[in-house]
Amino acid sequence: MTFDTAQILAQTKLFPGLDADQLAAVASKTTFVKLAAGEKFCEEGDNNAKNMFIILTGAADVFKAGAGGDSVKLISLHAREYIGESLLEGLPINATVVASQETTALKLNSEEFKSIITQHPAIAESLLKGLAKELRSFRTVLARAVSLSTSSNTPTPTSTERVVRLAVFDFMKHERVSFERAVADFRASLAHTDTDLKVSYFEVKLDATTVRLAAGCDAVCIFVNDSANAAVLTLLAQQGVRLVALRCAGFDMIDLKAAAALDLQVARVPAYSPYAVAEFAVTLALGLNRKIVTASGRVKSGNFSLAGLVGFDLHGKTVGVIGTGKIGQCFIKIMQGFGCKILCYDAYPSKDVATWENCTYVTLDELYAQSRVISLHAPLLPETKYMINSKSIAKMVKGVLLINTSRGGLVNTQDLIEGLKSGQVGGAGLDVYENEKALYFEDHSDNVMEDDAYARLTTFPNVLVTGHQAFLTEEALDKIGSVTMDNVRQCLFEGKVGKELTNVVL
Ligand code: NAD
Secondary structure (H helix, E strand, O other): OOOOHHHHHHHOOOOOOOOHHHHHHHHOOEEEEEEOOOOEEEOOOOOOOOEEEEEEEOOEEEEEEOOOOOEEEEEEEOOOOEEOHHHHHOOOOOOEEEEOOOEEEEEEEHHHHHHHHHHOHHHHHHHHHHHHHHHHHHHHHHHHHHHHHHOOOOOOOOOOOEEEEEEEOOOOHHHHHHHHHHHHHHHHHOOOOOEEEEEEEOOOOOOOOOHHHHOOOOEEEEOOOOOEOHHHHHHHHHOOOOEEEEOOOOOOOEOHHHHHHOOOEEEOOOOOOHHHHHHHHHHHHHHHHOOHHHHHHHHHOOOOOOOOOOOOOOOOOEEEEEOOOHHHHHHHHHHHHOOOEEEEEOOOOOHHHHOOOOEEEOOHHHHHHHOOEEEEOOOOOOOOOOOEOHHHHHOOOOOEEEEEOOOHHHEOHHHHHHHHHHOOEEEEEEOOOOOHHHOOOOOOOOOOOOOHHHHHHOOOOOEEEOOOOOOOOHHHHHHHHHHHHHHHHHHHHOOOOHHHOOOEOO
């Protein structure tokens, strides 16, 4: 096995800010060790331990003797985490650490380490900073211990069994079959290991009032309308959570800066089915243009008049696509099939798309000025928030059909309502809504609608509103389940972090 010891030391939390020479000095005192599953790195109470370890690959579990003599697992340690720091204080080892699988590590003899510290005060200073930072995350361990000792339904693992816990929030009926199948497949793959995965499902969304449900869990799994803001993430980290697994592509519900500061890994499902969303956007455009909902309602009530049902041929029309990523590209291909001319806008245009037939990148203003239909496929970012507002609407072709299957926040709803009232906007197909969090994915049919803007939107005959269902196909749900479990595997079972995670969100 080849590795750069100094670089590995630089990646641990123990030695922040050391220069290359200082890292080389520490690296020169390390040796490589390999432990089989079940072998101990150190034992609680040992007065004569001499070594510290930094994990390279694999993982180790930290156990402490409980009041009844049982061994209580506190946390698992993974790549770049260290073991045996109490040696620095000359204290007995404070926990037993056992390799939970074949694990490789760098070994650092404490006597030799103390000699380097004496010769290089900068290393001692760096170590102090690293330990001070770690003191804060030690609360994590305490919270875990408290949750384990107070939770009556949490079984105490044996010293060889490693249980990874996942809390799934905002879990909905429609995803039960596919997600539970993915979890069952994943657990089956663990059958011949000494590890297991326990999943708790919660219908409630993750927010400050529900975050305690994740106590004792290694990961939370959330969806588009959960609230993973800085306060919630801080509580998750304190409770021992290390991974936030998003069951979706968009990541506007999570404060990524706060997650990074708290060392929380964030992984997503980047593309569950771009076809599902693109096909739904086309469905909205067709349904709106040909007034399908109105027509269907009419014939059901015996009214066969065609008045007001006139649409237009899509063939030969100009369609504007904002955001030409995975979904935007699928949408373009379908519209090419209708014989449309495509105008594209993207902050990062695709060289590939630029070569497609009948497809041209233009400025936003040009797109607005020429497109009969505009479909939004850009992410919600500070720079895209309310990109569809009174000013941009004024630049559009009169009677434009506007389709939004991306994020509600791209559109200023009040400005859209004005545009619809004036006829400047000829129709809107909206699968997403800026304040959908309070409404979507739940049955509110017994409640009074308190959101006036939403209520107004639904009164227009030329507005089609759906409740964030563009992704909802069997294929997409299967992919969400399998990719989410793969993200869990990579982070919690293989110890991958940051860019090592295939679907990391940074
Ligand atoms: P993607 O990352 O593949 O594509 C997004 C594109 O937007 C990229 O090409 C990117 O360069 C572009 N972009 C970034 N900033 C931009 C800006 N300021 N202006 C214009 N373009 C910009 O993502 P995707 O898989 O195609 O998904 C697009 C969006 O669809 C997601 O952000 C998500 O919000 C939404 N979505 C909705 C549903 C649903 O069910 N309604 C499901 C999945 C995704």
